[in-house]
Amino acid sequence: MMTLTDIIGFTTDENISGRLHDLSHSNDVEYIVLERENTLRKRLRVTGDKGTDCAIALSRDQKLEDGCVLHLDDNRAIVLRMAQEHWLSVKPADSAAAVELGYFAGNLHWRVRFDGDIMLIAIEGPIDFYLGRLQPYLDDGRARVLSDE
């Protein structure tokens, strides 16, 4: 287990980017990929993409962000990457359905954003869970799913 207790800097930092570039030539940059929600944690046990068992324990005033560097020496670096977010695009049939759908999503505490008249629902678990809850809307045509990318 490798303990990581500080955010040293970011991949874009001038004094870090060059060293990361050099280490990448020898394939010595390891990435930890986290879902957005998990970047809020201050302590977590994760496995890097090269198999390193990592114990992250940050102070409460530090925050994991995409591109933060958790370890850097002459032989290796460990960098955090945020996983790509997936959104379920749902289009309500009319304004009445939109109001109802908005209330429904809020009541379930789903994280959403909007693109015109399309509601984008952040997928933070099995997609079947979301589709299951939306099924009554999809069955009677009050809404339809456009994509789940």
Add this chain to the structure above:
Amino acid sequence: MKSEKIFKHTSPARVGIGGPVGSGKTALIEKLIPTLEARGIEVAVVTNDLVTKEDAERLKRSGLIDPDRVRAVETGACPHTAIREDPTLNIQAADDLAAEFPSVGIIIIESGGDNLASTFSLDLVDYWLFVIDTAGGDDIPRKKGPGIIRSDLLVINKIDLAPLVGSDLELMEKDANEVRGDRPMVMTNCATGEGIVAIVNQLSRDVLFDA
């Protein structure tokens, strides 16, 4: 204490415990405290109740923990608001405990009893458990509430009562595994302590980094 050796310069692990009213959250904490302390991990607790300090008073009277290491938050409204939408009061209570007791290795934050939709903000905790019990009905796991699906560790408590209340324990385990995928689950009887070591082992691995 061992707590001081574990990342002394960072703050204690913060672990949430949520679940329905009467599922055994406080009883679980009463078993976790001596088991963690026996491993050298000092404990502090923040309790949440609607309009009383009942759970905090119970822990303070228990003799299991220094009463000064127990803080009560009165949510005054739906318990989930204080652990998810606006966890400020709980963050403040945990910050105070961490500052006053620097040797503490884990701060347990107990939610007030809530429904299956209850979840913790990860701004507040590093890891959270959701406690259900066999007396609540063996259909609870397959109801797929966010607490059951998204918690880091699901605890099915009161396994001794299953035959007495007509709950099928094997079915609960099977359904829980189906809806949770590879997320862990532990069966407990907090009256006897059965299953408590498994929970502490999981915490040691995932947030205390002692295993």
